[in-house]
Amino acid sequence: MTNAIEIQGLTYTYPHAEQPSLSQVNVGVKAGRFIVIMGASGAGKTTLTLCLNGLIPQLLEGHLQGKIEVDGLDVSKYRTQTLAQRVGMVFQDPESQIVGLTVEEDVAFGPRNFLLPEEEIQRYVHEALARVRLSGYESRKTEELSGGEKQRLAIAGVLAMRPDILVLDEPTSELDPVGRAEIFATLEDLRQEKELTILIVEHWGEEVLTRADEVVVLRKGEIAWQGNPAVLFRDLLLLQELGLRPIPISVPFWELYKKGGIQAEEIPLSIPEALETIRNMLKRGDHIKGLNLSKTPRISNVPTPLSACGAVEIQDLKHCYGNADPTLKGISLSIASGEFVALLGANGAGKSTLTKHLNGLLMPTEGEVWVSGKNTKDFSTAELARIVGYVFQNPDHQIFESSVDKEMAYGLKNAGLEEVEIVRRVEEALQYTGLERFRQVHPLTLGKGERQILAVASILALQPEILVIDEPTAGLDWTEAQKVMDLVRRLHDQGTTIIMITHDMEWVAEYAERVVVLNQGEILLEGTPRAVFYQSKRLLEASIVPPQIVQLSQKCGELGLQCDWLRGEDLVEAWVKKRGVENA
């Protein structure tokens, strides 16, 4: 049996590029396998997927060498359109792949292009929708679907052409946790069918770890590693070298491994495995310390100080969009100057609606909002922008100047600062964020991570007292995400009040001083991260899953341990090596 995908000596250079984006790539994929492609941003993952159905070099020209075969067909000899019946492609942005006004119309688009008879088209459409669990959605308007549903629709759209190979380029990176879960459930179904060869580009390991037959890691256009995912994710040094995010639960155990506490094979990649490892450690006579009560108390309702110097004071805030039901149903919250607050909640819980009140983008329907002692009703958004910096999720929504330094200066000009002061602050922000070398570069030619840092930089040049930042790490690779979070931490250390909206609980555990959980327009929980994350039942209401280490800690009850770990280091600290042997 021939391989479903066979790539030999693939080297490709984009038009006008100096360096090849792929060099000497060799990959063979057997039919029916599930392959994950990983690698840092700019490593060439997207480029590789585009080569598989001839979009490179037919649409994006450039120089391509080497041989690519899918299903035994030489890709260079067929048009992308012809190959569409063999290779289905799903892209990152769910929105721009949908062409139909209704679900049915959209799925039928592919088969119609092949002039299939109407009855056959109908059959394929229903079949494809069933495979992504969208049966019954036929006449729904595509516009009204959620992000996860849109992306599943995109998958159905290519499945309706009955390909043998399904290629997905970061299909979940623009989705929220619910949408991600939907996609992976769908992929799991398809994998179980064992009819499709699936190739997926993905940044995070958790979801693909157990499903992948093989991982291919790219670095600077070359294959840097290839093999079993479990092996890769147990070797945290290797991960670091490749720029990949480790599975969070494995991090503290890697420390234990370095200290000689466990064997390399014992490094867990999931909660049950971690529990097993701890059980083994206990069996060996190691000791795990219990509650660490010296730290913050576990019970919530910590009364928040109503200090006079509060950065944010919200009193009984209600907000309605139009005549609809209220989106915010009476929120009272005060945030002290210099605090680091994480704002959590499911999609549509009202997080953005709440934070947009801080700089006057929205006005309270009822109630009052003060920032830094100013009532937002009395000031314009432009004035409040000097106090409240707001970084939106997509940096591309801000970028409009033709160079990085001009982009940073824009906010300062709006604030009416003098030319000398503007130059000084831009210089400072460039240094601070490490963007100096891009000063004259067109911002849109930067990588995604650099654009995100630029968005933060152009806000922090305004030196706001309060920084609101929405999903700062979404869509970034591990190194970039760490850079952005490091930047946020440095700002916090200098006294900036931080309000961060995020779906990534690991960052919350690591950075936040206080957590506020919104649910359907109301505050469900509020307190220190430890206090909040241990209320698993109530978190579930807001569909929040606590960090892996917290989950493990709760599971440890089964072993008769009572733990309250919040971060990996808590576990490392709690470990006491078998009596009589010195702690390394």
Next chain:
Amino acid sequence: MPKLSEVKPNVFQSLDVRTKGVMLLSMLCLALLFDDPRFNFIVFLIAAGIAFLAQLSWTKVRQTLFPILPLFLLIVIFAGFSSGNLHFQQERSQTVLLEVWPAFHLNITYGGLYRGITYLLRMLILILSSMTFLQTTSLEKLTQLLQKLKVPAQFSFMIMTAIRFIPVLNRKRILILEAQKARGAHIPEKGAFVPIRTFLPLVVPLFAGSIQMANTLSMAMMSRGFGYTRYQTHTDEFRFRIRDGVVIGLEIILIVLGLYLRIVLKLGKL
């Protein structure tokens, strides 16, 4: 989402789009054919009759006409001043109604007044007939018409795709507006003289984002076989019924009659 209009079920809606298209065209011809307001008034009555049969909403007509009333006034005044044998062939038309500024021969003539009224009636006829057409035709029918007119299938696909992306891009516009306001941008909604530059922070990211979106869209389209052949499997077919034949027949009779009156009998001049 652009809606041409709420399509109400009635006799007109069941007519073929092509029939209604011909109707619109014949009203246009008739309106432009005559200069004499009396003839235009008859055409206007026909247009109004059709609009009435099609149950055109009176509120809608009023909403459309209200903002352009000043324009109507301007039209009549300007036309009123047109005079002299250059403009009019009939003597009666050159008779002066009101001398405004005799030294410059600036007079309002009967012909001018009539012409003004003709212009008004023409505008009304066109407005009424296009509103009738729009209110009885759904968007899908219109794109199907495009296909029938042997417009390439790709063209109608392009139109449908454009419609599909309007809400997407509009959301983008709002997000960008918010993001720039949060940086202290003054993007004014009122005022007389606003520098055009202030709108670049909104327009440039919107254009850039649209280009990126188009790039993905084109890749997705090719990956789904778009362009495999020049055609697509069609769905709906048009039905051309007896009533369409009757209506088109009437339309043709009207046009021929109009042409006969104007060209052979040389009626309807000023």
Next chain:
Amino acid sequence: MSQVQPVKEDLKPVFWSAKRIAIMAIFIALSYVGSLIKIPSPLGTIGLDSAPGFFSALAFGAWEGAIIIAIGHLFTAAVVGFPLTIPMHLFIAALMALWALTFRWVNQKLGLIPAMIVAIFLNGVVSSFTMLPAGGMGAVLGLMPFLVLGSVINVVVSGLAYKALKKSRLF
């Protein structure tokens, strides 16, 4: 599994390529969305409905620009119920397509500033005369200030946006 046998078709470029259609569809939609961006002026607010078309003429190509601006105009007009009547809007759309072609051509021959001046004159002054047969000189002069102002705003915005994105490698 596939039903249709793969055939190797010639790779010769066609006008209606996926790339062209995608760009045109999205910028037509953008023409409509542009009309929702209200720019205040002494004559009331003016929408950015033709800026995407003029921009496309410079950024993507003459025909793209012409098609986008014409259909974009019809879209925007359709939504407000063709205020100047369908035939008139069809004619204006055709004219605008011609102006977009000219805009690109002058830009290539003489540069951006002359191109903007020519486009403003054509789209503002010349286009007003479409009202002559139906509404006489009164209608022409009544419409002209609006068209001129609208053209100034749209053409200048498109030119500046083109300058800002020229170096972005997006097109």
